[in-house]
Structure formats: structure tokens, C-alpha cells
Amino acid sequence: MAAASRASLLRQTQFLASSPTRLFSSTTQPLRLLRTTPSISSRLLLAPKWSAVSRAAPFSTTSQRNLLPPGPQVIEGTVNDPAAVPKVDPLHGSYHWTFERLLSVGLIPLTIAPFAAGSVNPALDAALIFSLIVHSHMGFQSMITDYIPRHKFPTMRKAFSWLLNVATVVVAIGFYEFETNDVGVTEAIKRIWHAGENDATIGKTDLSSLGHDGKLKNLK
Amino acid sequence: MAANVFSRRALQATSRRLVAANPSTFSKTPLSRLPAPAAVAMGQHIQNRQAATTQVSQSGAQDILAAQRRHRPVSPHLAIYKPQVTWYLSALNRITGATLSGGIYVFGAAYLAAPLFGWHLESASLAASFATLPILAKVALKSLVALPFTFHSFNGLRHLVWDTGSSITNKQVIVTGWSVVGLSVVSALALTFL
Structure with a gap:
């Protein structure tokens, strides 16, 4: 019974994960092109100006400010497993x-x-x-x-x-x-x-650097 | 006769509608809860709900979960924070450090590879080619090196002071932060033009 319900739940999540047409989902960039976005006028009509939720909701649930796409989701163990404590090593600490x-x-x-x-x-x-x-x-x-x-x-x-x-x-x-x-x-x-x-002094001889014989004093 | 039929049909329709709207009123009578004897006798009193299921392996389930997790909302990033001297300088410290170290690494590797490619990266030829640049390019290149160098140096001192456990109140961090900005800009200008 439990196994059957889990399998059907998994099927549901698979369906959700594979459907690209959900509004306000944080899907990756290419999928956003396929999605129909409401025009500005209809969005304004739908969302009253005083509603903070309607303005905050797209912000927190879309990838519009997504600097970095989510990386691979690695799931280790179950929720009941404790986090592994790294081995103590003074060289690393x-x-x-x-x-x-x-x-x-x-x-x-x-x-x-x-x-x-x-x-x-x-x-x-x-x-x-x-x-x-x-x-x-x-x-x-x-x-x-x-x-x-x-x-x-x-x-x-x-x-x-x-x-x-x-x-x-x-x-x-x-x-x-x-x-x-x-x-x-x-x-x-x-x-x-x-x-x-x-460079600016090239060609312009500084008289003070000339010796008695008219040659540069400190010529090396 | 006709009226009788009509009233009976009206009653039927009403009761059907009521059942459809609120089935519990009619189906949950004490009598209806008893199993029908005929169904029990024929072994058909157990309800079977047909649902299409698929076997998903442990790793397959993990993959589905991982794919689903990628559709969770991404938490807001740096852009939502108010620009403050504290975290801006922290980011700049890493950026300037990476820039300077990157420059050192690029030059060191290029100097080692220079004979293979016939590049001339000896100090004499570098100085000679730098001398031919227009003055604006010289100033730009010098300040591009000088500002990260001075900033990372002064901010590094700030970090070392923090490591001793002092000057870590919010006000002190802001004051020393702006001091580092001023010092590094002034000293970078001095290095560039003097």
C-alpha cells in the first residue's frame, strides 16, 4: 500500500517536473521561451496595486533574478541520516x-x-x-x-x-x-x-649635465 | 392519473438531484453500512481501485526527486542586498586578489613558455614596448595595476587586524572600510603619477 502510493506520488512529481507550461515556476532559461507570459496590461488588471503578495510572489518564485542556475541536486541518504562530521585534522584547520x-x-x-x-x-x-x-x-x-x-x-x-x-x-x-x-x-x-x-628631454640637452668639454658628465 | 405520474417523476428527479449533491445523506444510513449478504457470499465486498503504477528503482526515484528539486524557487541572490561598504569591500578584496594573482600566474606561465613561442617577455623588451605606448594607455595600465595592489594591501592589513579580534564592531568596520578606500585611491594615484 505504502509502496503503491509512493509510486503514484513519484509519477505526479515526474509529471510536474516535466511540464514546461506552468506559470511562475523557476524553470531554466530555454523553457521560459515556450511559456506564455501574461501581457503587462492583463497582469496589472489581475493584480491590484495594494497587494504586496501579488508583487512578491513572482519575485520569489520565478528565475527572473536568477544569477546562477541551480546546480545538480545531489541527494545523499535520507532525511533521517545525520550530516557527516568531517574528520578532524589540524592540517586542514x-x-x-x-x-x-x-x-x-x-x-x-x-x-x-x-x-x-x-x-x-x-x-x-x-x-x-x-x-x-x-x-x-x-x-x-x-x-x-x-x-x-x-x-x-x-x-x-x-x-x-x-x-x-x-x-x-x-x-x-x-x-x-x-x-x-x-x-x-x-x-x-x-x-x-x-x-x-x-622621452620629453631627448634632444634637449640640460646644460647643467654637461661637463667643461661639452660632453655629458655622467655618461655610462 | 396524469398528475400522479407527474408528481412521482418530480419526486424521483428531486431525490436524484439531492443524492448527486449530497450523497452522504442517503448512502450513510445505518442500514446501508451493512455489507450486502450477496456480495459477501460471492467474495465481492472488497473494493479494488485500479491505478496504473510503475516500478521505480531507488536510483530512478532519486533522479525524479532531483529533477523535481530543480524546479523549486531559487532564493534571491546578491542583488537583493543594500549596497554597503562592508560587503562590497569584502567582495572587492577577493576580486582584486584574484586579479593580481591571475596577473602573476599569467606572466609566470607565459615567461616559461616564451621560448617555445618566440615571445619576448624579458624585462628589457617589456620596458621598451611599454615606453612606446601613448601616455593615456600608460596611465590606464599603471592605475589598473596600482589600484588593485594598494587596495588589496591595505584591506589585507584590515583583515589581519580583524584576525586579532579587534576593530570588529559595525561602526569600526565601516570607518576602517572607508579609510581603506581613501588610502588605496590616493596611494594608487601617487604610484601612477609619481
Whole structure:
């Protein structure tokens, strides 16, 4: 008896789920084209101005302000099962948090140093860029955790996590090359930042920079 | 005779209408509740309601439920909240962080791949090509880098202060938020033009 009624209930929900002609249902975008929407004039006639419900109802039951379509609906267990408590691991909790903060605090002097001193030695420069890479990696990790929930998109979560890991390794190797073959990150930014700043003085010789012989004093 | 027939038919019609309108009045007499002896004798006193059913497996039922859940109303999103400096800066902190980190990642990967594609991403050639840009493009590019950098730096300090458990009242968050906006805009302009 119970099984029979459940089956008929399921059939009903299946029918509801498959019918695209319901008004005010939050169906996905393509279905909305098929649906007949009442014209503005008839809607105004039907809904008196003082009725708050008639104005609120379409807002809360349509997908008109739907920024993100609902993801896959994953149903795990029944309503009577308790939520699984994740395994306690300090590496995923307090240690991770503390390391993140220590790294951020460490970035403060590393960021100020180039501005204060004008330039930094290669070791400090390398420390800055590799701290920034780890900081970025952790930032991207928390974005993946926030926006790709594991229970809804398990495959995409795994794919993005590994994509990030690979990208971080590639970027770290890239900056190792840059640090060893080029002038270093802070010096490079400085050069690009001030590139072409003396264009206006080209061709106009500043007399004070000329020596007694009429040649530039500080010519390198 | 004729009047008799007419009145009998009128009575029949009225009683039929009454039964149709309110069946319980007529069917729920004490006598009618007793099972008819003939039906009991022939084993036909059990009512059968014919309903078409289909066997649905456990996973099939889950699929139907999942499909049905997709038609539930979607709860309103960010757009319904009043714009406030608190959550706007929180969102901006992530956006600027992602922008800066994305820039670092793109450059690092591109620098490693540059020899394969013949790109010139050495600092000297980058500086030389930046020097050829018109002044407006230079200012735009510089401010596009400087503003996220200054904002994320100052707002990061704000976050670190919060992590110590201080300055977390609503008023303090608003005051420090606007301070961060002012500081980052001024310092970004200074970096761009100085």
C-alpha cells in the first residue's frame, strides 16, 4: 500500500517536473521561451496595486533574478541520516589558518622593502615573489573550496584543484627562470613603470649635465 | 392519473438531484453500512481501485526527486542586498586578489613558455614596448595595476587586524572600510603619477 502510493506520488512529481507550461515556476532559461507570459496590461488588471503578495510572489518564485542556475541536486541518504562530521585534522584547520596568516604578515615587510629602499637584493626579491605565489595558491584554493562544492561537482572540484596545483608549479618554475635570468621582479616592475619617462628631454640637452668639454658628465 | 405520474417523476428527479449533491445523506444510513449478504457470499465486498503504477528503482526515484528539486524557487541572490561598504569591500578584496594573482600566474606561465613561442617577455623588451605606448594607455595600465595592489594591501592589513579580534564592531568596520578606500585611491594615484 505504502509502496503503491509512493509510486503514484513519484509519477505526479515526474509529471510536474516535466511540464514546461506552468506559470511562475523557476524553470531554466530555454523553457521560459515556450511559456506564455501574461501581457503587462492583463497582469496589472489581475493584480491590484495594494497587494504586496501579488508583487512578491513572482519575485520569489520565478528565475527572473536568477544569477546562477541551480546546480545538480545531489541527494545523499535520507532525511533521517545525520550530516557527516568531517574528520578532524589540524592540517586542514588551525595550522592551515595560522600558516596563511603568518605568510600574509610576512608579506608586509617584503612589500614595503622595495618602496623604502628603492631596490632589494635578489634573495629578498625571490622571497617576495615566491611568498606571493604561495599566497596566491592559497587564495585560489579557497576560491575553489567556496565556489565548487565537492558534494555537487566532485569531478570539477578535483579537476580544478589539480589544475591549480599544476599551474602553481609551472608559475614557480617560470619565476625561478625569471629570477635567475632576468633582473628580478621588483627591478623589472620599476623599469617598466618608469619606461620612457625621460622621452620629453631627448634632444634637449640640460646644460647643467654637461661637463667643461661639452660632453655629458655622467655618461655610462 | 396524469398528475400522479407527474408528481412521482418530480419526486424521483428531486431525490436524484439531492443524492448527486449530497450523497452522504442517503448512502450513510445505518442500514446501508451493512455489507450486502450477496456480495459477501460471492467474495465481492472488497473494493479494488485500479491505478496504473510503475516500478521505480531507488536510483530512478532519486533522479525524479532531483529533477523535481530543480524546479523549486531559487532564493534571491546578491542583488537583493543594500549596497554597503562592508560587503562590497569584502567582495572587492577577493576580486582584486584574484586579479593580481591571475596577473602573476599569467606572466609566470607565459615567461616559461616564451621560448617555445618566440615571445619576448624579458624585462628589457617589456620596458621598451611599454615606453612606446601613448601616455593615456600608460596611465590606464599603471592605475589598473596600482589600484588593485594598494587596495588589496591595505584591506589585507584590515583583515589581519580583524584576525586579532579587534576593530570588529559595525561602526569600526565601516570607518576602517572607508579609510581603506581613501588610502588605496590616493596611494594608487601617487604610484601612477609619481
